[in-house]
Amino acid sequence: MLSRLLLDAIDGPTQFLLGRPLIGNGADGTTTSPNGGAGGLLFGNGGNGFSATTGGAPGGNGGSAGLIGNGGAGGNGGVGANPGTGGIGAAGGNGGTLFGVPGTTAPTEPKRNPAIAGGNPRRWRRSDAVAVNSPPQ
Numbered sequence: 020m021l022s023r024l025l026l027d028a029i030d031g032p033t034q035f036l037l038g039r040p041l042i043g044n045g046a047d048g049t050t051t052s053p054n055g056g057a058g059g060l061l062f063g064n065g066g067n068g069f070s071a072t073t074g075g076a077p078g079g080n081g082g083s084a085g086l087i088g089n090g091g092a093g094g095n096g097g098v099g100a101n102p103g104t105g106g107i108g109a110a111g112g113n114g115g116t117l118f119g120v121p122g123t124t125a126p127t128e129p130k131r132n133p134a135i136a137g138g139n140p141r142r143w144r145r146s147d148a149v150a151v152n153s154p155p156q
Contacts, residue, residue, distance in 0.1 A: 033060065045082035048094055053079030055091035055122075062087050065122060068094030081122035090122030 030040040039045075040063065045056030048069030055066030065082030068091060078094030 030059075039085075044088075045091060047091070048079035053077075053094060055079060055082030055094075057082045058084040058088045058091075060085040064088045065091035067091040067122070070095040071097035073097045092122045 026042065030042060033039070033041040037060070039057045040059045041061050042059040043063045045058045045063065045066035047066040048055045050069065050072075053069035053071070055068045058065045063085055065084050065088065068079030068081045071078050071094065074097050076097040078096045081091030081093045084090050
């Protein structure tokens, strides 16, 4: 209880002035705010990006860390509403300035166009090859 009051006393002014705490982890992304929140300026990890559930929607970016901490992981893109159209995976957050690693980037699903049909390979036979304007031998 006392530690929470002390942390609130330290983080309150920083949160008010800069929009992020001095010490603490960033919030994970949500449907309304898909990007992960930034970690504390001194200590804290960035929040993870939101993984989209809507077809074709991009995932949220991972939040950045402060001086010491790890960046949040990027969220996955949503599964395609049309066959093969995947959402875009998001970038991971930046690692801490002093110590920490960047967050991982979410994978992207390869895009396919179902309207284009693939052709069949032509199998050439020797009798199909016709020499045009070839010199006599």
